[in-house]
Amino acid sequence: MGGITGSVLETVLGALPAMRPGEVWLAGAGPGDPALLTLQALAGLRQAELVVHDALIDPRILALASGALVPAGKRGGQPAAHQGDINDELIRLARTGARVLRLKGGDPFVFGRGMDEVAALAAAGIAFRIVPGVTAGLAGLTAALIPATARGVNRALLLATGHGADGAADALDWAAVARLGQPVVLYMGLARIGAIADALVAGGMPATTPAAAIASATLPAQRVLVSTLGALAAEIAASELAAPVIVVIGEIVRLRAELLALMPAITAELAWQPG
Ligand code: SAH
Numbered sequence: 001m002g003g004i005t006g007s008v009l010e011t012v013l014g015a016l017p018a019m020r021p022g023e024v025w026l027a028g029a030g031p032g033d034p035a036l037l038t039l040q041a042l043a044g045l046r047q048a049e050l051v052v053h054d055a056l057i058d059p060r061i062l063a064l065a066s067g068a069l070v071p072a073g074k075r076g077g078q079p080a081a082h083q084g085d086i087n088d089e090l091i092r093l094a095r096t097g098a099r100v101l102r103l104k105g106g107d108p109f110v111f112g113r114g115m116d117e118v119a120a121l122a123a124a125g126i127a128f129r130i131v132p133g134v135t136a137g138l139a140g141l142t143a144a145l146i147p148a149t150a151r152g153v154n155r156a157l158l159l160a161t162g163h164g165a166d167g168a169a170d171a172l173d174w175a176a177v178a179r180l181g182q183p184v185v186l187y188m189g190l191a192r193i194g195a196i197a198d199a200l201v202a203g204g205m206p207a208t209t210p211a212a213a214i215a216s217a218t219l220p221a222q223r224v225l226v227s228t229l230g231a232l233a234a235e236i237a238a239s240e241l242a243a244p245v246i247v248v249i250g251e252i253v254r255l256r257a258e259l260l261a262l263m264p265a266i267t268a269e270l271a272w273q274p275g
Contacts, residue, residue: 009039016040017129019047019099024090024121026114028107028133029053031143033218034060036134041103044131048101050093052086056105056244058219067099083113087120094126105244107133111161111187135159137185140217140246144224145259148185153251156182162189162196162247175203183250190245194233200249205229210253215241226253 016039019025025044030036037045042064045051049067062069070093072086093100108114108130121128137159141148148157158180160172177184178200189196193213201207207230215223227235229249236245 012039013043013046016043019044019101019129020127021097021099022094022127024094024100024102024126024128025131026102026108026117026121026128027104027131028112028135029057029061029103029105030134031106031136031139031218032058032216033143034058034064036139036218037061037064038131038133040131041133044101045103047099049098051101051103052090052093053103054105055081057103061103065101067101072102083116087117090117090121091124091126094121094124104133105136107135110135110137110159111163136217136244136246137187140214141185141248141252143218143222144212144214145256146212146214146248146253147255147259148183148252150252150255153255154182156180157250157252158182158184160184160186160189162186162192174199178203178205181205183248183252186247186249189247190236190241190243193236193247197229197233197249200229205249207231209249210251211247211249212253212256213239213241214246214248216244217246224256226256 025048027041027044029041045064046066048065050070051062051065051067052070052072053062054072072081072089090100090102102117104112104114106112114130118128118130138148158177164171174196186196207228209229211227211229211232213225213232213236223241225235225239225241232247
């Protein structure tokens with residue numbers, strides 16, 4: 001391991017807070033690559049007797065757990081987890097006195113229902129700690145060689161969910177987003193990218209705006225599809241891109257080609273090397 005010695009790493013890990021019995025750590029596991037796990041999440045994986053994890057957590061990350069793995073909310077053979085079940089399960093497990101790591105993808109507070117779980121734990125009188133994670137919407141862009149911000153290109157970046165029905169009370173005003181003229185990152189945007197792109201174009205965002213879909217960001221299966229706002233939905237449909245996918249719309253997408261042009265072929269090929 002080249003530059004970082006085991007003892008330095010152990011010192012950093014040793015200085016992290018200890019997980020107490022009956023305590024729940026709500027931690028983000030990052031976008032996928034185990035190398036993007038935080039040391040604090042690693043400390044949680046090492047200390048927890050129970051690791052309650054989302055379905056999408058990479059098996060190489062779960063393999064770092066010392067304790068037992070508990071897939072979240074999968075009681076009764078249900079295909080999808082219900083949030084209420086997960087909250088109840090966390091409370092039940094913490095009350096056994098176990099040290100519990102609740103491991104979620106990315107950052108627990110970015111489209112991760114982290115607030116719901118923390119509120120349920122607090123209401124039940126259970127001690128918890130929140131461990132930040134590397135969110136897919138930012139790390140995914142960087143891994144795809146798309147800078148989230150660049151001087152002279154953008155002054156803001158909107159992280160949005162593509163989930164939810166049109167006409168819902170809390171639906172985003174896509175015309176307002178279009179008027180902002182700043183790039184948009186869509187989580188969970190795969191299913192509704194056509195409708196969202198149409199709404200952005202109707203709101204005045206040029207159909208020629210560069211756009212990209214990044215699948216399995218930071219993982220060996222990472223794929224990047226570069227297109228335009230007007231063509232992205234059709235190109236995704238014609239491709240074999242599969243979830244999880246981050247969609248990014250805006251002039252920053254152009255910088256990927258610039259970056260690739262700056263890099264010798266061999267470096268570009270190795271630019272993202274999942275660990
Ligand atoms: N809390 C997570 C997001 C949960 S919502 C975070 O901070 O990253 C789930 C969505 O995240 C997926 O629909 C997808 O849009 C995105 N996502 C998560 N991991 C991803 C990955 N490795 N590659 C691309 N998208 C990913």
